[in-house]
Amino acid sequence: MPTDQSFRDLIRRVRAGEQRAAAELYDQYGPEIRRYIRVRMTHPRLTRVLDSGDIFQSVLANFFVRVTAGQYDLDEPEQLLRLLVTMAHHKIVDYARKPALRHAAEGDDEVWQTLAGSDERPSQVLANAELLEQARARLTDEERRLAGLRADGKGWQEIAAECGGTAEGVRKQLTRALDRVCRELGIDEGGHE
Numbered sequence: 001m002p003t004d005q006s007f008r009d010l011i012r013r014v015r016a017g018e019q020r021a022a023a024e025l026y027d028q029y030g031p032e033i034r035r036y037i038r039v040r041m042t043h044p045r046l047t048r049v050l051d052s053g054d055i056f057q058s059v060l061a062n063f064f065v066r067v068t069a070g071q072y073d074l075d076e077p078e079q080l081l082r083l084l085v086t087m088a089h090h091k092i093v094d095y096a097r098k099p100a101l102r103h104a105a106e107g108d109d110e111v112w113q114t115l116a117g118s119d120e121r122p123s124q125v126l127a128n129a130e131l132l133e134q135a136r137a138r139l140t141d142e143e144r145r146l147a148g149l150r151a152d153g154k155g156w157q158e159i160a161a162e163c164g165g166t167a168e169g170v171r172k173q174l175t176r177a178l179d180r181v182c183r184e185l186g187i188d189e190g191g192h193e
Helices: 004-015 019-040 044-049 052-068 077-096 099-103 109-113 122-127 129-138 141-151 156-163 167-184
Strands: none
Touching: 004 019, 004 052, 004 077, 019 052, 019 077, 052 077, 052 129, 052 167, 129 167, 141 156, 141 167, 156 167
């Protein structure tokens, strides 16, 4: 595990949108998160229509959108692992609860329509700066300002003083905006993170 300072530096670089830092994060923490997902995806109906890579890709996409907007305060690697595991858990539960999954019959056309494609690889999420641009474009000017201040490392108190309101109020405003954007982009079904 990296030292706390090198970890904070990695998160700062990821937050700044550095592709190399995103790849480092993927290399260091990806295998453990993928293993967590594979171990928990045991139900045949779930594995028939969904691949562990799909969950992993969705978790990473959601994480990168939110971390670049400054939503997460991560000071140590264990916090990141707990966050990514929690996000993965929620994604698996969200998919398992989908009515189409619960009621799909083995020969149903719906099952074949929803089979996980092999075209996309989780590493494409890391290389896809377009996703972050799409996320930023969907934020209002005020939401972009909050995300920018947060990504610059400002605390919620500082942001509230600069923009008006309370620290909790601006934090919730940004969280709701990111929930909305992630839903619009199809990378967040539940808003649990």
